[in-house]
Amino acid sequence: MPTHDPAVTRGAALVMNRFDLTRRLVSKLHREEAVVAGIGNTNFDLWAAGRRPQNFYMLGSMGLACPIALGVAIAQPGRRVFGVEGDGSILMQLGCLGTIAAAAPKNLAIVIMDNGVYQITGGQETLTARSTDLVAMARGAGIAKAAWAADEADFERRIERALAEDGPWLIGARIDAGPPAAQTERDPAQIRERFMRGLGVRG
Amino acid sequence: MSSPESAGARERPWHELVHHALKSSRVKLVTHVPDRVLAPLIASLSADDFFTVVSPAREEEAVGICTGAWMGGTLGAVLMQTSGMGTLANALASLVVPYQIPLLMIVSERGTLGEYNLGQVMVCRTMRPILDSLGIEHHTLARADEVGFVFERAIQQAVSTQSPVAFILSPLLTGGKVFRH
Ligand SMILES: Cc1ncc(C[n+]2csc(CCOP(=O)(O)OP(=O)(O)O)c2C)c(N)n1
Numbered sequence A: 001m002p003t004h005d006p007a008v009t010r011g012a013a014l015v016m017n018r019f020d021l022t023r024r025l026v027s028k029l030h031r032e033e034a035v036v037a038g039i040g041n042t043n044f045d046l047w048a049a050g051r052r053p054q055n056f057y058m059l060g061s062m063g064l065a066c067p068i069a070l071g072v073a074i075a076q077p078g079r080r081v082f083g084v085e086g087d088g089s090i091l092m093q094l095g096c097l098g099t100i101a102a103a104a105p106k107n108l109a110i111v112i113m114d115n116g117v118y119q120i121t122g123g124q125e126t127l128t129a130r131s132t133d134l135v136a137m138a139r140g141a142g143i144a145k146a147a148w149a150a151d152e153a154d155f156e157r158r159i160e161r162a163l164a165e166d167g168p169w170l171i172g173a174r175i176d177a178g179p180p181a182a183q184t185e186r187d188p189a190q191i192r193e194r195f196m197r198g199l200g201v202r203g
Numbered sequence B: 001m002s003s004p005e006s007a008g009a010r011e012r013p014w015h016e017l018v019h020h021a022l023k024s025s026r027v028k029l030v031t032h033v034p035d036r037v038l039a040p041l042i043a044s045l046s047a048d049d050f051f052t053v054v055s056p057a058r059e060e061e062a063v064g065i066c067t068g069a070w071m072g073g074t075l076g077a078v079l080m081q082t083s084g085m086g087t088l089a090n091a092l093a094s095l096v097v098p099y100q101i102p103l104l105m106i107v108s109e110r111g112t113l114g115e116y117n118l119g120q121v122m123v124c125r126t127m128r129p130i131l132d133s134l135g136i137e138h139h140t141l142a143r144a145d146e147v148g149f150v151f152e153r154a155i156q157q158a159v160s161t162q163s164p165v166a167f168i169l170s171p172l173l174t175g176g177k178v179f180r181h
Helices: A018-027 A041-048 A065-075 A087-091 A095-103 A134-141 A152-164 A188-198 B014-024 B039-046 B059-071 B089-096 B118-133 B144-161
Strands: A034-037 A055-057 A081-086 A108-114 A145-148 A169-174 B029-032 B052-054 B076-081 B104-108 B137-141 B165-169
Touching: A018 A041, A018 A081, A018 A108, A018 A152, A034 A041, A034 A065, A041 A055, A041 A081, A055 A188, A065 A081, A065 A095, A065 A108, A065 B029, A065 B052, A065 B059, A081 A087, A087 A108, A087 A134, A095 A134, A095 B059, A108 A134, A134 A145, A134 A169, A152 A169, A188 B059, B014 B039, B014 B144, B029 B059, B039 B052, B059 B076, B059 B089, B118 B137, B118 B165, B137 B144, B144 B165
Parallel strands: A034 A055, A034 A081, A081 A108, A108 A169, A145 A169, B029 B052, B029 B076, B076 B104, B104 B165, B137 B165
Antiparallel strands: none
16 A cells, blocks of 8 residues: 555544454455454454454453564464554554564554553543544554554455555554453463464464 | 583683574574673674564563464564563563463573662562562573573473573673673
C-alpha cells in the first residue's frame, strides 16, 4: 500500500465489532497463517472464531502479543503472521512498534482492536479514548503501512493486502463494547504445544 | 562440546567464548538491550551472519520475540544488564515458565564487586530471588575456562527440558564496569 493510502482518520473510522472482525480475519486464512492474540478479549474472540492449531493464545504477559508475533515471523519468513492486540495492551509496549519497523518482517501484520477502554478489567478508559492515535504512533515509529480500517469491507481489503503484499502492516480497527464470544481454555503448555505442531515445528 | 580444561580458553576473551558457545549450540537469534560490559559481545554477534540480531526497546519485548521465535523453530537468547532482569518478573512468570519456553538469558552482572551506583546494587539483590522464586535455573560465570562447558550443557538442558535458564556473567569473568575517578 503506498504511503499515500487514502486512509480515514481514527475519528472517521466506523466503530465495528471485535468478534465479527476476528471471524472475518480468520475466514481469509487458507495457508496456515499464524495468529497471535493478546491477553483477554482478543484471544477469547480468536478462540471463539475457530480452533486453528496456528492460533496462539496469550494468557498473561500483557503487551507481548506483537513481540511474540514478530518472533514467529522472524523464525518462519515463509509464513504470514498476524498479531491481534488490544489498545490498552499495545499502549503498555509501544516500543515494539519501532522494533517491528526496524526488523521490517515482510510477513507480519498487526491488528489493533481499539475500544478505548480496558474492557476486561471493567471498562476504564485507555489513552486512546482521549488523545492517543495508535495508527499515527505506528507510522511515527516507522510502520509506513499503518492505517485505520474505514469499515468492515475496508478491513477485509486490508487483510487481503497483508496476505498478498510485503509488510509489515498495521491495521487499526475501532470496536464497540460487545463482550467476548467465549473464553479460551487456559492450559499454557497445551496451547504452546498445539501451536508448535500447527507451525510444523513439532511432528 | 568443550571441557572445563579446553586448551586456550584462558587466553581467549570471555566474549569470544560466549560467541562460540552460542554458535555451537545453534542459538540463531540474539536480542539485546545494551550494557557497557556486553558491548564487545553484541558487536561480535552483530558482525556474524550466522546470527539474526534484534535490538528492541525493552527486555520484555526481547522475551516475547524469543518466545515467538522458539515456537517457530528458532532458539534465541536475550542479552541484558541486571536492571533488565529486574523488569522481567511478570513476563517470566506469566509467559516463559507456564508455556515452557527454553528462553536463554545472558545477564551482565552489575551491582556487585566494585559497584558505585546504589540503584544497581539494589536491583542486583532482586535478580537471584526472582529467578529462584520461579524455579529458573541460573549459573554464575566467573571463570573463562568454564564458559564453553556451562553454556553448551545448560543450553542443551534448557531445550531438552523446555525450561528457561539464566547465565549471569560476573565481573570476575568480564572485568565488570569500573568507576574511574
Ligand atoms: C502488567 C499487567 N498490568 C495489568 C494487568 C491487568 N489487565 C489484564 S487485561 C487488562 C486490559 C487489557 O486491555 P486491552 O488490551 O485494551 O483489551 P480489552 O480488555 O479492552 O479487550 C489489564 C489492565 C495485567 N494483566 N498485566
